[in-house]
Amino acid sequence: MISSYLFISYLLNGLLINVSGDPIEHELLEDLFYNYTPLERPVANHKDSLRVNLKLSIQQIIDIDEKNQIMKANGWMDMKWNNYRMTWNPELYDNLTKIRIPYDRIWVPDLLLYNSASEEFDPFIHTHITVDHQGGNLYVPPGIFESTCKIDVSNFPFDQQICKLKFGIWTYTGEMVDLQVEPSSGGTDITEYMENGEWMLLDVSATRHEVQYKCCPNTFIDITFYMTLERRSMFYVVNLVIPCILNSLLTLLTFILPAQAGEKITLSITVLLAQIVFMLLVMESMPSTSDAIPLISKYFSFSLFYVCASVGATVYVLSFHYCVPELFGPMSPKMRKIFLHLMPKLLHFKKYPNGEYLCVKDPTKRLKCLCNFDVTQDLFDDEKSATGSQSTTYRDIKMLQSLHRHLRYVAHKLSGDDKWEYSRLEWQFAASVLDRLALWFFTILVFVATLSTLFAIPSINKSFYFHGHSNLNP
Structure with missing residues (x-):
């Protein structure tokens, strides 16, 4: 009982102390x-x-x-x-x-x-x-x-x-x-x-x-x-811009890889798929607004465009390389002039000692056919000129004529095979010309797109503008 009274008294004293406060401030507030x-x-x-x-x-x-x-x-x-x-x-x-x-x-x-x-x-x-x-x-x-x-x-x-x-x-x-x-x-x-x-x-x-x-x-x-x-922008440069540029440069490797390697279209499709997957990933980091198209979205869209174009160019190159002359025929004179003479000269292809861009000569210029060879007349002339020799029998003539027919067939076969093989080499050389042309075209396209995007950045554009004007003003 006494302890409860003490507790209440201490509590009341504490409350009185807290309520009292500063009398000067209290008076001022009143x-x-x-x-x-x-x-x-x-x-x-x-x-x-x-x-x-x-x-x-x-x-x-x-x-x-x-x-x-x-x-x-x-x-x-x-x-x-x-x-x-x-x-x-x-x-x-x-x-x-x-x-x-x-x-x-x-x-x-x-x-x-x-x-x-x-x-x-x-x-x-x-x-x-x-x-x-x-x-x-x-x-x-x-x-x-x-x-x-x-x-x-x-x-x-x-x-x-x-x-x-x-x-x-x-x-x-x-x-x-x-x-x-x-x-x-x-x-x-x-x-x-x-x-x-x-x-x-x-x-x-x-x-x-x-x-x-x-x-x-x-x-x-x-x-x-x-x-x-x-x-x-450093985070976006490291994680978005640089990987996109590197992925775009892989497109150029498609045209460096020779067509006979068999992985040309595989590499091209792989680069395209990588670009699409990469764009899907970076879309989450980009602002979701339709008021304006972000600069990096323009670059991604353009890079996707020329990656798709590179796939089409690769397919076109392969169609030249694997063209079958027996089905589609040889190259026309106009195409031969463009792909075998004009474009190799513009693209600085190496010439061989024969003065041509192909080291194999045209078989129509170097093969002789036995089609116009008359075995009977040739034997008759030989018989008249020979003295003291045994005359040629009818059986020998028939045997030689049969041999001549076989030789003509072999000559036709060899001449035709060489002609189609040369035509096939022409198509393959045209494919390599297209490869070189596509390499230069897409290289210029990648660098122009990248530099255009960089100079579209306000800070770089402004610094370049002021630097140019500072050089003009002494």
């Missing part, structure tokens, strides 16, 4: 809030305008959602104004010059983020207000600013974005509350800014606007903070 209402705008005359200075301190860029076009950042807002009702003489209150008052006990400007994308709309976490003896009010509420931001991904992943935070008084017009940019700092502060892994903050500026909306005849004032952001 004097300040005597006959005071927080609904009153703190001006001596209701026709006067109350000036409120704003300064935004950005701490971190949390996220930028390209698909929904939303920027999310955190920081705090410095609001400064003068409340003539909150003044006192520090000498009367033990030199107390500053006090902290809850925000709902005195007047505060109803500042809101106009372009808010948050469900709660009000981004601030309301805190106490610091009041000095001269009536100066300092309100520094932190908050997470989730705002709409027009994202232009046309230069992705080398893009720059300008996002804005538009703050304004919701109910008071410009004649009642005059918003101004903090003059000492220009309205912005990034001393506490923490770097973002994807975005680099280039600049923050503040601009004051006076706007007359259609709903209301009066003028409203807002302070818009512009944040210039640049995407850190």
Whole structure:
């Protein structure tokens, strides 16, 4: 029983100690809030305008959602104004010059983020207000600013974005509350800014606007903070751009591999499949928006186009290489002039000692056929010229004629085989010419596409432009 009384007495003493507080501050608060209402705008005359200075301190860029076009950042807002009702003489209150008052006990400007994308709309976490003896009010509420931001991904992943935070008084017009940019700092502060892994903050500026909306005849004032952001592109260069360029260079190996290797079309199809699979993987990292086509999407689409074109060119080359002259016939004179004389000269093919690009001569120029050889007449002439020799019998003539027929057949066969073999070599040489032509064409195409994409990057284009002009100007 005695212990319970002691416990209650200790508890009451503790409560009395906590409730007692500072009598000086208590007296000051009673004097300040005597006959005071927080609904009153703190001006001596209701026709006067109350000036409120704003300064935004950005701490971190949390996220930028390209698909929904939303920027999310955190920081705090410095609001400064003068409340003539909150003044006192520090000498009367033990030199107390500053006090902290809850925000709902005195007047505060109803500042809101106009372009808010948050469900709660009000981004601030309301805190106490610091009041000095001269009536100066300092309100520094932190908050997470989730705002709409027009994202232009046309230069992705080398893009720059300008996002804005538009703050304004919701109910008071410009004649009642005059918003101004903090003059000492220009309205912005990034001393506490923490770097973002994807975005680099280039600049923050503040601009004051006076706007007359259609709903209301009066003028409203807002302070818009512009944040210039640049995407850190190293991740995308290493994981997207370089693999895509290397995969495109594999296309050129298709035309270096000889057709008789048997893996030419396999390599070409493999490169195409790798390009398609690679594009499906990188699509997850690219912003899902249809407002603009990203720069890297243009390069991927073009690379897919010429990889598909290389597959078609490879099929065409193989159709030349494996052409069967017995079925499709020899090359026409016009094709022979183009593929065997003109294009090899332009593509710097090596000539052989015979002055031709083929080391095998045309069999029609070097083979002699026995078709016009008359065995009977030749034997008759030999019999008349021979003296003292035995005359040729009829049986010998028949045997020689039969042998002649067999020799003519063999000669025709050999001549035809050589002719078709030469024609087959012509088609194969034409295929190698097409290979060399496709190699040069796709090499130029890959380098032109890559260089065009690189010079389309704003930072590279700007540096190249200024460097060129600096060289022109002495």
